[in-house]
Amino acid sequence: MTGFGDALRVREFRALWLAEGLSVCGDQVARVALALVVFARTNSAALTALTYALTFVPAVLGGVLLSGLADRYPRRAVVVATDVVRGLLAAAMAVPGLPLWLLWGLIGVLTLASAPFKAAQLALLPDVLPGPLFQAGMGLRQITIQAVQVAGFGAGGVLVTATGPALALLVNAATFLTSAAVVVAFVRPRPAARATKTAGLPAQAGPVLVAVYGFAALIGFLVVPEGLAAPYAASAGIGSAGVGILMAADPVGSVLGGWWAAKTASRPRAAPRSVAVPAALAGLPLLVCPLLPGPWWAAGFWALSGGLSTVYLIRLQAAVADLVPDARRGTVMGRLATCLSSSQGVAIVGAGVLAEQVGPATAVAVSGALATLTALSAAAVWRAGARQPAPA
Structure with missing residues (x-):
């Protein structure tokens, strides 16, 4: 290790x-x-x-x-x-x-x-x-x-x-x-x-990169709790200190996830399973948000989601480093980082609009469900692309 x-x-x-x-x-x-x-x-x-x-x-x-x-x-x-x-x-x-x-x-x-x-x-x-x-x-x-x-x-x-x-x-x-x-x-x-190095991306890497960007984009769904912490706290009847605890849940989970990703680091050849499993699981703690008995439970579940999302993101970047030839690595890594940041803004705005209609707990649950569905879809695209034979 x-x-x-x-x-x-x-x-x-x-x-x-x-x-x-x-x-x-x-x-x-x-x-x-x-x-x-x-x-x-x-x-x-x-x-x-x-x-x-x-x-x-x-x-x-x-x-x-x-x-x-x-x-x-x-x-x-x-x-x-x-x-x-x-x-x-x-x-x-x-x-x-x-x-x-x-x-x-x-x-x-x-x-x-x-x-x-x-x-x-x-x-x-x-x-x-x-x-x-x-x-x-x-x-x-x-x-x-x-x-x-x-x-x-x-x-x-x-x-x-x-x-x-x-x-x-x-x-x-x-x-x-x-x-x-x-x-x-x-x-x-x-x-x-x-x-x-003059090598470009192989033809069969196209679908795999689509999946990679899909995994990057789903992080937007997973940061929705941080964006809705204040209205969630208000709906649960807790004060500003509670808002701070809820907003800190994802970063705390991220710290633990970063530690775990480092401890379990290996060098598989861009295995989709190592990315897809924590990505799909990261949405589940948010999905059950309306069923939790109180806001402090929510903080724990949001931290769990934050930890799993960090694990899959680190593994995703390692997979990209394996998949993409060095001559294209900067372009792909830069656009991946852009996808990560822009998806967060779009998802939080959309979740805010949804929360006005159905409440913040339900909006968080919808975001968790969409994250899991996106992870499963991206994994399917990745596997299909990886099975394509290289052109002669």
Whole structure:
């Protein structure tokens, strides 16, 4: 069995892990600062929400259009270049009195640049962590991101209150530039993947990739409880402390799931069963939500769902690393990450509309059922695609 310590012994992984942690923390600090800047200048909730959305939405477009840069150019160079660009853009946002239209433009471009960064980083990790170490590293990465996001929001609030938003934005810029320096110092350069390998995806991989994106998209159904925690708590008659516990259930489960995925890491050749079983099971704790005797039971069941969803996601990424030739890995990994993030927003909005009609507990149950059905359908497509003979 492998563990987090085994992954951390790899110097290049430590560098990539630290670089991403710095970037994520800086992003959270900046989101707090930007929201406060725009609201203070406009007193508009709508414009503040628009500003916050600009820190997410352009990444969808960037994931589709720019992930291929991680295959066309050396991946370390893509990581460093995008970090430097993001650092300069973040520093420019700290200029006092910057027109809002220009501020929004800088935010949009910075968010676009995050897509090739993520694609290059995810494509590098299978080279840095061969075999079962990859799943151990991805488990540690998942736990770290969860923790850093929470810490970044807290630090952002304290920093903005103590020093003002301009300094918080400069701190964000510094995290990007420090991240770039860490990667330059400790990650060795490699040639561009397409310069060394010309193999494309085999014809029979098409259906399998459809299944892979299906598994990625179903994560949206599994994060619905986090989005509906407040109305669920209200319907159950518990206060704001209960909302916090319910919202923390999925991240707590995710931490345990990341640990379990690392402990059970192996190197099967992209076996659909290892992904499909935890993915299908992850929906079942949500499906029984209306039958639970109280909200604290719901927190436990939501944590179980979060743990299973993390296990299947880590195994899915390991399967993609096995299935996809190195020359296409950046493109596929980047689009997979985009699918993961965009599906969450769409599913939570849809579940919110449904909850208005049938109640939050039923909306969570419907989401769980859809997650399980999607997992079973994606597994069937994967198996069918894997059985197709390779072209002569």
